[in-house]
Amino acid sequence: MLATMSAELQKQHENMDSYDMIEHLKRMFEGQARQERFDTFKSLNACKQGERDPVGPHVLKMIGYIDYLEKLGAPIGPEHQIDLILQSLNNNYSQFVMNYNMNEINKNPAELLAMLKTAETNIQKASPTPILMVNKGKAKGKGKWKGKKKMGSNSNANPKPGPTKALKPKGGVQKEGDCHYCKKPGHWKRNCHAYLEDLKKKKAAAAWVSVDMSQVFFAPDWL
Template sequence: MDDMVDVGCLMLATMTPELQKQHENMVAYEMIQNLKDIYEGQARQERYETSKALFQCKMSEGSPVGAHVIKMMGYIQTLEKLGFALNDELATDVILQSLPDSFIQFVMNFNMNEINKTLPQLLGMLRTAESNMKKGGSKSVLMVRVAKEKGKKVAKSMGSGKTKPKGKEALKPKGGVSKDGKCFHCGKTGHWKRNCPIYLEDVKKAKAVGASVSGTAHEKDSS
């Protein structure tokens, strides 16, 4: 009885004035039962509201991932205080499921590699992934892969064609330019044979002479 009186006095000393008035005529056991009746229903309602907010929490596309994850971690900590703690794996799954489609590659890699992280470590990883996405990191990786695949295809197509000339044949000049850089027709430097004004003039004159000769022959045949 002495211990019960001491505990009752201690409980009353820690209560607010309103609760003291309600429990001043009760013993310790009666106080405990009355407090349970008052607050257990409230705790159950709080647990329901907190778990509902946690499982329905979804991050909108473009919003900062840090604020979103911190809010969800707050819900998880509240549930733990209410006596319904989530283990790290389940809490991680709930957070990953709340992310938008822009994080789908991150979630796939996380699950495929079976990464085990605490919630603060997961928060750091998500912030890093968000920073890389803003810089276009995922797009750059995709572009690099596409470029490599295209390069392989081009190399394969070149290998299936004609082989390049080797040795002296590879050094053989083409297009009417001599080895010392002079035009084959006039002997001057600075242009190709096909662009040589003297060569072009000679070709023009040859065509004119050929046309006149063919015309004369035609007149003879008709006469």
């Protein structure tokens, strides 16, 4: 036993027999081993697989904690080992965990790791491939948006139109002036009584001339 110890421990135990040596070593390292068991078991319970973490390194890490606890004198039962690994998996393996428990499969951690790697491959094949939409060219409406920002923070995004004012002609409204026919103010030519009377007379004279010419055209030969 002394040959396996460091030089400092050999000096402390060179005058002890085997029983006293073992008891002394227990007292020295029992507190340290207890703390290591506590920290290791705490780390094992805190193991959770991330959403995108591969299953292989995650399960191997948990198997390492389980083996180290056994070396520290705190072994975990086989069924409890499997339960700890299954409950640490992410939601992608929920169907696998349900099938494993329903079929009452009995595997050790190494065999379970092989099954999980196969399940991981199937999950990756079944998951849809994300489609990236690439917008070529400039986005529409960017110029308008920038223009709205320049208006200031106090300006409304959608200002309501206010009451519109009637546009007045520059030259003003032209009033009725002197008649070009009778030269009298207050009306235009189209409303002039003298013009309308003369227009009736011209139409009547034109009708009489047309009737008279028709009589000449249709008169008998003896006239």
